[in-house]
Amino acid sequence: MSRLIIHYFGRRLLDEPNIRSSHQIPTPRGGGIALAGGVVITVLIALWLARIEPAPIYWLLLPSGLITILGICDDLFNLNVGIRLAMQFLLAGLGIYFIEMNSEWLPSMRLLISGLMILFIVWMTNLYNFMDGINGLAALEAISVCVAMTFIYWMQAVNTDVIYLLIVITSSACGFLFWNFPKAKLFMGDAGSLFLGLSFGLLIIESSHENFRLVIAWLIMLGVFIVDASYTLTYRFITRQLVHQAHRTHAYQKIATRFNSHTKTTLAIVAINFFWLLPIALAVTITQLNSAAALLIAYAPLLLLAQKVQAGRAE
Template identity: 40%
Template sequence: MSAWLILPIVCLCSLWLTKQLRNYAMSHSLIDIPNLRSSHSVPTPRGGGVAIVLSFLLCLPILHFGGFISWEHTVSVVGAGGAVALLGFFDDHGHIAARWRLVGHFLSGCWVLYWNGSLPPLTLFGLNFDLGILAYIFALFYIVWLLNLYNFMDGIDGLASIEAITACLGAAFLYYISGFEYLIWSPLFLGSAVIGFLYWNFPPARIFMGDAGSGFLGVILATLSLQAFAASAKFLWVWLILLGVFIVDATFTLLRRILRGDKVYEAHRSHAYQFASRRFGSHKIVTLAIAVINIVWLLPIAYLVTVGVVDGVFALLVTYIPLILIAAKFNAGDLEHK
């Protein structure tokens, strides 16, 4: 069976499952009630991200047995993604202490690295640096950070969905034009699953993603980026560029809060995108603006890295400096009352 024929099935499956999860959440009172730390003003069901998880993970064995993805990749994604999603699901339904969630995140990261295989030397300005065991330590913290920052950035309607769709489809396009066609399937199918969910999550959202969905997307995107890095060192920079908005906003905000002495896991509304949504009085404007940034600004630069026109580190600096300035302009990490 052609993988292209399965793509719309995954999208429709996610669309249908999200509707069922919305009905389930409403009947079991799994509702996010607005409070002083919320970015929404209407009680909204949560946990819809499970539709993404199920739609994507269930298609992976089919892709493997069809010869489209490797066994190692399948086991890596299903194991780490399933574990993180399950942890988030239980947290959505009750509460799991932050330290135990973090332990689960690090164990999931170790699982990814075990099945991912060897990591190539890091290329900086044309020079290769073999970091040895340090490469795996950095990669582990990268996985855990991307997982958590995706949770932090899932704060307004449609944003986490749009980021995943543009990053996945952008990466698949760049794989294809550079001769790495075998890498396109996982990001294509993940993007398809998120598109089905976005129908219900687009502003004004009728259901939220929840920790199960946001954490899952974070760990899977990290896994896909490391898989691509193992295939070609340039793809690490490509993924860091494609995810630039989330990485810069979350990291800039976290560093400012740490320097101020705030509790890292304390709920807040001080990300740049949250300040922007309040300034413009609209989730839709901010979500669509970030989609435009991803497509018009980040993707072309990632393309230049892919075809070897621009060095990856230089491109990353060119990409991140304006994003940092935007984050500063919108007071990322500042006290909310300001």
């Protein structure tokens, strides 16, 4: 499927290098169509074969599939930021509706909690989009996080449907990775990054119905993306820079420039996921390490690194 996208979008959707780009040559984007399409097709086949319950179709596949279409439109037509945000809120709300439709919250509390959940999901959707900037990073982040969370869910013996979804996302991301790492022949584009960001946001919210410690494990495993995007955008907001404008001031972008290598930077982040964040996530879910302490331990070095490389500061 990725080969077909390269052929079709090779001229129609070419990402031209500019002063804010981390790549040097024009490269087709839109590879996220193959990634998302692989997930959607595989899960629908699994539903047809009765290998998975229908519920994830509604709370995950429907909103994530629709946001992929939004990403395709954005890749093609560069949609207005207001339209993009409005659709993201709508689709996040759709996912929350199906996740929380049987909840026992009081109506007033339900409205407040659902609103906070929607805000969180929209933030997750956008931060994943912000962090898709160098070869292999978004795909390998998805693969490493999904592999880690599959192991954690298996250890906890909970929700086999989610385990199946994580395996499918991992497989699709691996298929895309072949074309994106170490040398990018194809970029993911908004179609893929929005799909992954929204999917992870919804998976985190859904996990709260299983065990709140799974939520903490998700937040820990996604720590590199959460800390880098949050620190960078907060710094840019405080210093009155245009936060919605494309830039090259994320910590990962500055590190890639210092290393003069996308590959080293991406692999270093994967190593952080497996050798730093995963043991902490396991400690939370298996040894009952305090959740607040675990997040502090996981995030503190990442915050210090972002500060050290001056993330958010214009060159």
